[in-house]
Amino acid sequence: MKTFDYVIVGAGSAGCVLAERLSADGRNSVLVLEAGGSDHNFWIRMPLGYAKCFTDPEVNWNYKPEPDPGLGGRVNHWPRGKVLGGSSSINALVWMRGHASDFDDWRAAGNIGWGYDDVLPAFRALEDNEAGADQWRATGGPVHIADIRRMAHPLTHRFLDAGAELGLPRNPDFNGAGQEGVGIYQLNIAHGRRVSAADAFLRPAMRRGNVEVITHAVATKILVENGRAAGVEFLHRGEKAVAQARREIVLSAGSIASPQLLQLSGIGPGEVLRGLGIPVISGNRHVGANLQDHQSVNYAWRANVPTLNRLLRSWWGKAFIGGRYVLTRTGPLAMSVNQGGGFLRSDPALSRPNLQIYFQANSAVPPRPGGSAIREIDPWPGFAMGVSNCRPRSRGEIVIASPDPAQPPRIAVNALSDPHDQMELVAGVRFLRRMAATQALSRFIVEEMRPGASVQTDEQLLADIRARAGTVFHPVSTCRMSPDQDKGVVSPRLAVHGISGLRVADASVFPSIISGNTNAATMMIGWKAAEMILEDNR
Structure with missing residues (x-):
């Protein structure tokens, strides 16, 4: 058993940003648990290679939602990254922030600190935009944005x-x-190669002595002691292990795996958890609910x-x-x-x-x-x-079907x-x-x-x-942000309601879906989350 200041579950778009920002001053020890493996893969590096990654089980979870009545009973294919960089390593590379009013809607819903004026500095800090710097975009950041x-x-x-x-x-x-x-479209590409979150953030962080990354590590449970998240139980190449956190645990496993892990840990809809024999630590019907997608x-x-x-x-x-x-x-x-x-x-x-x-x-x-x-x-x-x-009104849900972490959750999209x-x-x-x-x-x-x-x-x-019709691969909002526990899963500081020492930082916390591709906004979530975590733990 090892102990770190911060344990991050998921080395995806937000998790990689978190690892870099939380470790930057050299004072904090950071562990990143990633279920997938290395991203040293030609098809990941080559931008159009994502077609080869679309169904590759080595880098892709290959989720299958339930047959959808709105899509004529068809079963869509839901690729999600299972590799360093997460879905930023296998997506179609379009760099889109969303409409400014989308974030103002977040703030208007009570999420103070998440209006467009609040998130713009984070977006600018992320970018090294080939088109140059101006009032909205910037140069010199970790993610190179190509003008094609x-x-x-x-x-x-x-x-x-x-x-x-x-x-x-x-x-x-x-x-x-x-x-x-x-x-x-602007694309996150540099010199003809994909710039994933792993390239821009995780790899620099891994060169520091205070960051450890464990691949092929599948988180199975958040360990909660006296109302506080104390550690993460995980399987590493078939062997059970535990990592403890002195300060906080941050879930960045994505809109499917983050609510799945919360539910497996007893945090979620009480009736569902009791029906599966999982003790309810914190009942919250919104964990896994409010699923939105384009x-x-x-x-x-x-x-x-x-x-x-x-x-x-x-x-x-x-x-x-x-x-x-x-x-x-x-x-x-x-x-x-x-x-x-x-x-x-x-x-x-x-x-x-x-x-x-x-x-x-x-x-x-x-x-x-x-x-x-x-x-x-x-x-x-x-x-x-x-x-x-841009802003569909249809809502779905993600609910575990078994207490076995190896079993994928039930995904009901309810498209259209x-x-x-x-x-x-x-x-x-x-x-x-x-x-x-x-x-x-x-x-x-x-x-x-x-x-x-x-x-x-x-x-x-x-x-x-x-x-x-089918998904554009933008699932969000399954751990929705809201200041009110009766309306969401995490606070505007991304802290899980009812549990201390535990936050969620990925696309699942979007209060509502944004207009356009979601990868840039997910990295922004990671950047803002790191700022909040460091502020709250000073």
């Missing part, structure tokens, strides 16, 4: 022209003065010009772009497949964008039910556009269970078709391949959405 405007596929720029044709402003920085409009559907068009399909599908194309990447760290493999996108309002009366759109200069066959979760590149030149709603979400996506796909009909894009289109011109009415569009 000159490298983006030519069709991506035609997508921007199409948006302008429909009245959407060109937005040079979705993380800057405003979010609305179309533009080229749902997206892609439309695909056959093009009359070459697209990335030719390079990504053929053997010679793969050889060409592979050789280019190895020799120069450039080309399609050095970027995300999502090179451009935007935010828009489906109703001009709305005060902020409610839809996010994505452009891909390639198209792929959706996974077959029961088949591989990997998409196959179409055999014809094609491109795709996708849409998701709220009629508002259904109609937003219907409006969204109608906008995609308006984009395709612009002069800027229509001259490159032969025909719409998915879902096809025969799908026209709202009922048909919604049926197609249910048949083909």
Whole structure:
């Protein structure tokens, strides 16, 4: 048994930041427990390699939610990182903070210290933005943010022209003065390589003598003594071990594993825990509840010009772009497949964008039910556009089904269970078709391949959405932040209600989902959490 000042469970997007910040002054000893293994993996380093990591059990939990009525009874594939860096090591690399008002909503809900003005300094501290520093972005931080405007596929720029044709402003920085409009996404890439949380934060921390990282360490229980979290029980390569914390334990295991571990430890919905024979230490029905996620559907068009399909599908194309990447760290493999996108309002009366759109200069066959979760590149030149709603109202839950830590929890997504979400996506796909009909894009289109011109009415569009939509891999809010224990799991200081010495710092604490990709905001949570922990323990 070893004792540390701080024990962090999970070396993901937030946990890596915590490890670096808590150990920076050299005074605190820090242990990081990570269920996965090393991130020294070519497919992790290469930006487009995330397609290879999508189902790889060596780096991926490969969760399977329950069949979802809102998605026609289908079972979605939920990849989550099981590796140093967590999901920041296997995601699609889009660096998006969210809309400023999202964080103001957090503060308005009583979470003092979490408004946009409060979190902006943390976002800026994270970044080394290739586009330069200004009022909103910064340089010199640990995470390099690449500007790929000159490298983006030519069709991506035609997508921007199409948006302008429909009245959407060109937005040079979705993380800057405003979010609305179309533009080229910023990616957390440096010199053609992924910059994960492990690269930016954990690896520098591991060079210090006061940080220890144990991989293949699966946390099984938080040990609570007299109302205080005292240690973490974990399995390391099949052997049971315990790590004690002099000051605090911080769960950064993510929106699935953090509530799972709390429930296994007797912190959660009392009726569920008693039914599984787990003694209730602190009853809280919100542990695992309030699950939110973005749902997206892609439309695909056959093009009359070459697209990335030719390079990504053929053997010679793969050889060409592979050789280019190895020799120069450039080309399609050095970027995300999502090179451009935007935010828009489906109703001009709305005060902020409610839809996010994505452009891909390639198209792929959706996974077959029961088949591989990997998409196959179409055999014809094609491109795709996708849409998701920014702030869905549908809610799901994560609940353990067994007291056995090795058993995955039950994930009930309840996607599109709220009629508002259904109609937003219907409006969204109608906008995609308006984009395709612009002069800027229509001259490159032969025909719409998915879902096809025969799908026209709202009922048909919604049926197609249910048949083909899926997660954008942004689960949040299962340990929701709230000053009121009757409404959440952690306080605005991220302390677990009812238990001292225990905090949660990852995407599970989001009071509500943000507009856009969640990885940057999760790193911000880690940065802010470290500040709070150090302040409270001085």
